[in-house]
Amino acid sequence: MSANQNPTGHAEPEEADSATIRALIEKFSVHNRESLENRDAIFREMRESCPMARSSAHGGFYAVSRYKDVYAAAHKQDVFSSFPVTIPPFGNPTPMIPIEMDPPEHRKYRTLVGTQFSPNTIEANEPQLRAIVNTLIENLQGRPQADLAEEVAIALPLRAILEVYLGVPEKDWAMLKKEFLYMLEPDPEKSDEENNERAMQAGLNCSMYFAELLEERRTNGFGDDLISHLAQVEIDGQRLTDDEIFGFCLVLVPAGFDTTASLLSRLLLMFTERPEVREQLTAIVDDPDKLDLAVEELVRYIPPQPGVARNVTTPTTFADTELAVGDRLLLLWPSANRDPEEFPNPDELILDRQPNRHLGFGSGIHRCLGSHLARLEIKILLQEFLHRVPTYAVAPDAKPLWHTGNTWGVSELPVVFEDWDTVGASAGQGE
Amino acid sequence: MSMLKIAIDAGKCEGHARCVARASELFDVDDEGQSFVLANPVPAGQEDAARSALEACPERAITITEV
Numbered sequence: 001m002s003a004n005q006n007p008t009g010h011a012e013p014e015e016a017d018s019a020t021i022r023a024l025i026e027k028f029s030v031h032n033r034e035s036l037e038n039r040d041a042i043f044r045e046m047r048e049s050c051p052m053a054r055s056s057a058h059g060g061f062y063a064v065s066r067y068k069d070v071y072a073a074a075h076k077q078d079v080f081s082s083f084p085v086t087i088p089p090f091g092n093p094t095p096m097i098p099i100e101m102d103p104p105e106h107r108k109y110r111t112l113v114g115t116q117f118s119p120n121t122i123e124a125n126e127p128q129l130r131a132i133v134n135t136l137i138e139n140l141q142g143r144p145q146a147d148l149a150e151e152v153a154i155a156l157p158l159r160a161i162l163e164v165y166l167g168v169p170e171k172d173w174a175m176l177k178k179e180f181l182y183m184l185e186p187d188p189e190k191s192d193e194e195n196n197e198r199a200m201q202a203g204l205n206c207s208m209y210f211a212e213l214l215e216e217r218r219t220n221g222f223g224d225d226l227i228s229h230l231a232q233v234e235i236d237g238q239r240l241t242d243d244e245i246f247g248f249c250l251v252l253v254p255a256g257f258d259t260t261a262s263l264l265s266r267l268l269l270m271f272t273e274r275p276e277v278r279e280q281l282t283a284i285v286d287d288p289d290k291l292d293l294a295v296e297e298l299v300r301y302i303p304p305q306p307g308v309a310r311n312v313t314t315p316t317t318f319a320d321t322e323l324a325v326g327d328r329l330l331l332l333w334p335s336a337n338r339d340p341e342e343f344p345n346p347d348e349l350i351l352d353r354q355p356n357r358h359l360g361f362g363s364g365i366h367r368c369l370g371s372h373l374a375r376l377e378i379k380i381l382l383q384e385f386l387h388r389v390p391t392y393a394v395a396p397d398a399k400p401l402w403h404t405g406n407t408w409g410v411s412e413l414p415v416v417f418e419d420w421d422t423v424g425a426s427a428g429q430g431e
Numbered sequence: 432m433s434m435l436k437i438a439i440d441a442g443k444c445e446g447h448a449r450c451v452a453r454a455s456e457l458f459d460v461d462d463e464g465q466s467f468v469l470a471n472p473v474p475a476g477q478e479d480a481a482r483s484a485l486e487a488c489p490e491r492a493i494t495i496t497e498v
Contacts, residue, residue: 111463114464115462115463118446118463119448119460292452296487357486357488357489357491359489363445364445367489371447372464
């Protein structure tokens with residue numbers, strides 16, 4: 001049994017009535033602010049009365065909301081293609097590597113980076129990741145206020161992928177972040193066409209940056225970074241083309257920071273809205289076994305990515321729905337993760353939940369490649385942050401800024417800290 | 432006395448490695464992150480860990496049978 005029996009206490013607008021919710025379902029989009037703000041009610045209504053809901057947004061698609069259907073769709077490569085993987089598509093003419101690739105090519109490319117993101121390799125990066133976390137916390141120490149989204153939630157995964165994995169110099173982190181956000185978090189106020197144009201330009205800018213980085217490594221010698229690795233690996237005796245290398249980087253960098261940033265920013269916001277969550281986590285953070293279960297529950301409860309697309313390649317009946325070639329599905333991970341058919345008391349955060357076969361990292365052949373890195377980042381942050389950073393509240397003259405897009409998260413979290421002296425005594429506590 | 436035997440369906444395993452996190456005495460991962468069984472049948476005292484691993488596998492790739 002869990003000690004945590006609190007209902008969800010989101011500081012969200014009051015729940016809309018069911019007619020409003022049904023209207024929102026008909027234009028559901030991950031890029032729509034109303035979809036984000038009413039997500040719990042929308043997903044509940046979808047699961048209960050329209051598990052293959054039809055949205056008219058972005059040319060129309062089916063929103064898949066029940067756990068068993070989301071899980072099944074993620075395992076049907078024979079009839080559902082992953083290209084394009086977003087609705088609307090990014091507009092790239094060839095599939096992004098490896099997230100938009102289908103079998104059998106997918107396995108060849110995915111295997112190239114399997115070792116780089118395996119649990120054992122990730123574990124070896126632990127000291128570097130902890131050093132980053134320590135730097136971020138030292139930057140906060142003693143200050144009256146900070147933006148915890150910018151300075152912690154985004155900074156940690158951004159530095160992990162750019163510094164630890166790609167060896168990108170510090171001066172370029174901010175520029176890359178900005179460009180990638182054009183691709184990941186299109187402005188909901190702008191048209192699909194305008195956003196697409198800006199995203200394509202951003203993709204081009206990033207590719208040019210990676211091209212310079214690759215050239216520099218080729219000239220000055222390869223290191224143990226990911227670009228050097230990709231420049232030397234082979235598929236069926238052939239080196240990757242430069243475009244394939246840039247393509248890989250264009251997926252791995254944003255996938256590496258914007259996702260974990262979303263979870264961390266929402267968690268750090270939750271600490272202000274539901275202080276008991278922070279207390280419960282603090283009570284178990286030094287027990288590795290309990291922390292392991294708690295991190296899984298956090299990923300179930302606040303999965304970063306609202307959904308990925310699948311595209312029908314063969315006429316099929318799925319979830320009692322006739323699907324034609326070209327029909328599109330959006331697999332709603334957060335809805336699956338709250339399905340009472342799979343998770344008892346799904347709206348409760350139960351830190352020792354077992355079984356917990358959540359879909360927060362996706363499922364099937366496209367299971368989040370960076371999941372082990374994400375887990376370790378979350379664990380290390382909790383281990384250091386909970387003991388060393390005092391409680392805080394959202395700054396009185398400000399409010400958190402949520403973003404829509406291919407992840408849902410908080411991009412600005414201005415807070416004021418309680419007394420830093422209160423945490424001095426417990427700093428460095430732990431195992 | 433009956434014993435527990437673990438099997439991983441390699442076709443289903445996608446490398447989530449939750450089994451290793453829940454039962455590191457019973458499971459490990461290869462260089463690419465695919466799980467394999469370390470100890471079969473399950474040594475005495477590890478039965479709960481084995482069940483915890485089964486309940487954590489998001490791909491339902493693990494089976495435990497009594498032999």
